[in-house]
Structures are given as C-alpha cells and as structure tokens.
Amino acid sequence: MLSLTIVVLAAVAAGFIVWANDRRHAKYGAALPAGVAVVAGALTWIILMAAGFGYRPGLTWLPWVLPIVLGAAAAVAAVLYLGRSRARQDTQRLTAILRR
Template sequence: MLSLILVTLAAVAAGFAVWAVDRHRDLYGALLLPGIAVCAALLTWLVLRAAGAASFEADWVGWAVPVAVSILAPIVAAVPIGRSRARADTAETERILRL
C-alpha cells in the first residue's frame, strides 16, 4: 500500500511539473495534466499488481514503471491538447472579432 501512495504522490508532482513547463498552460486547467499523470500511473500500478509483475523479487517494478509512465503520459498529452486548444481559441477569437 505504501507503493501506491508513493506512486500517486510522484504522479501528482510529475503532472504539475509538466504543467509548469508547458507554454500552453494558460489554455487549460491546472489539474488536467496532473489528473492524466495520476490516472496513467494508477492504471499501470493496478495492471502490474494484477499481473504479478511486482513480486518480492522485483518489487521495484511496481513503483518504478508507474512513475515513469506518470512522467511520460502528461508530456504526450500536453502536446496535442495545447495545440488544439490554441487553434480553437484563435478561431473563436477571430469569429468574435468579425462580428
């Protein structure tokens, strides 16, 4: 259970770190990327526990892999979300200014 708590805290920290360095962070909420990081890490943790990959011999797999996933997931999600939101906001601003 301690590994679940540590994975969750690391995922929240990773999500906020990715949010902090994203240049499009003003286009979406502050909890979107940490939420993506936590969901990805917890799903990975559950799958590894259910598969038995986090046994006594390789206990580090049960927390190292979800932490790595929690770092990669918001990075992968931030790129298309930021671009699409920027495009949508620009289109909406142009539509409003044409009125």
C-alpha cells in the same frame, strides 16, 4: 498500498512539473496533467500488481518506476495535444468574433 501511495504522489508531482514547464499552461487547468498522470500511473500499478510483478525478486522495481514514468509521459502527451488544440480553437473563435 504504500507503494500505490508513493506512485500517486510522484505522478501528481510529475503532472504539476509538466504543467509548470508548458508555455501554453494558461489554456487548461493545473489539475489536468496531474490528473492524467495519476490515472495512468495508478492503472499501470494496478495492472502490474495484478500480474504479479510486485513480489518477484529482481522485478520489484517495476511497479515503482514504470507507473511514474508512464504517468509523466501521459501528462506530457495530454499537455501537447490539449495545448495545441486549445490554442488553435481559441484563435479560430477570436477570428470569428473579429470578423463580425
């Protein structure tokens, strides 16, 4: 369980770093990328541990590193998608309001 705790904490940190580095981070909350990173990282860790990769010699690093990397990648993907779509939707709503 210690490895899951470390994976979750590292994924939260990666999610907050992704949020802080996004120029459109005012369009969504700070917890969104962190939450996406935690969910992706924890699910990856659970799958890898259930598959038995946690206790194989030479593959012990896999449930430690891969969930953190996939969590950060999922946070980046969520931020890219949501940042663009929210900016586009906000522009459309503002345009509709100004045309009235």
